[in-house]
Amino acid sequence: MGFAVMSLTQAAADRVKTVLKAASGAEGIRVSIKKGGCAGMEYAIDLATEANPKDDRIERDGAVIFVAPEAVLYLLGTEMDYEVTKLRSGFTFNNPNQTSACGCGESVELKPADLAKLAAEGNPVVRTD
Numbered sequence: 001m002g003f004a005v006m007s008l009t010q011a012a013a014d015r016v017k018t019v020l021k022a023a024s025g026a027e028g029i030r031v032s033i034k035k036g037g038c039a040g041m042e043y044a045i046d047l048a049t050e051a052n053p054k055d056d057r058i059e060r061d062g063a064v065i066f067v068a069p070e071a072v073l074y075l076l077g078t079e080m081d082y083e084v085t086k087l088r089s090g091f092t093f094n095n096p097n098q099t100s101a102c103g104c105g106e107s108v109e110l111k112p113a114d115l116a117k118l119a120a121e122g123n124p125v126v127r128t129d
Contacts, residue, residue, distance in 0.1 A: 004056075004058055005056045005058065005067045005072050005075050005076055005078075006031070006058055006065065006067060006075050006077075006078045006079070006080055007058070007060075007078075007079050007080070008058065008060045008063060008065065008079075008080050008081075009079060009080070009081040009082070010060075010061075011081055011082040011083070012060075012063070012080045012081050012082040012091060013060040013061050013062075013063035014061075014063070014082070015082040015091070016028075016029050016063035016064070016065065017061070017062055017063045019047075020063070020064070023047050025049050026047040026048060026049055027048050027049060027050060027051055027064060027066075028048045028051070028057075028063075028064030028065055028066050029045055029046070029047065029048060029063075029064070029065050029066070030045070030046045030047070030048040030052075030055065030065075030066045030067075030068060031043065031044070031045055031065055031066070031067050031068065031071065031075065031080070032044045032046070032067075032068035032070065032071045033068075033070070033071040033074050033075070033110065041074075041110050043091075043093055045091060048066050051066060052066065052068070052069075054069040055067060055068060055069065056069070056072060065080070073097075073113050074095075074097055074110045074113070075093075075095065075097070076096075076097065076113035077095070077096045077097070077113065078093050078094065078095040078096070078097070079093070079094040080092070080093055081093075081094065095110065096113075097110050097113050098110055
């Protein structure tokens with residue numbers, strides 16, 4: 001049985017498709033986590049010119065996202081969105097594993113997902129087979 005690590009809003013899917021259409025040779029967007037910023041971690045979004053066999057692949061309406069394997073436990077249950085405001089535009093993450101963020105919002109503190117708790121709650125993102 002398969003499961004999705006993350007989900008995409010329609011706005012995020014539309015933006016990913018726009019980015020991929022403009023980027024020659026890109027197969028998708030890769031989402032990962034890197035150390036940095038004042039809160040300790042940052043979401044990283046890069047063009048993926050080829051799939052890594054260890055990546056989790058998420059697709060919505062033709063928008064393809066690859067999740068780096070080292071980021072999976074930090075991103076379980078996350079919803080990726082795209083927002084446009086008067087001052088900025090960009091991808092946002094509604095992540096249940098985020099415990100805090102810095103004041104500017106560029107870096108976050110994340111904890112790995114509690115798989116036992118998710119399975120006990122019957123969460124569909126956790127395999128029980």
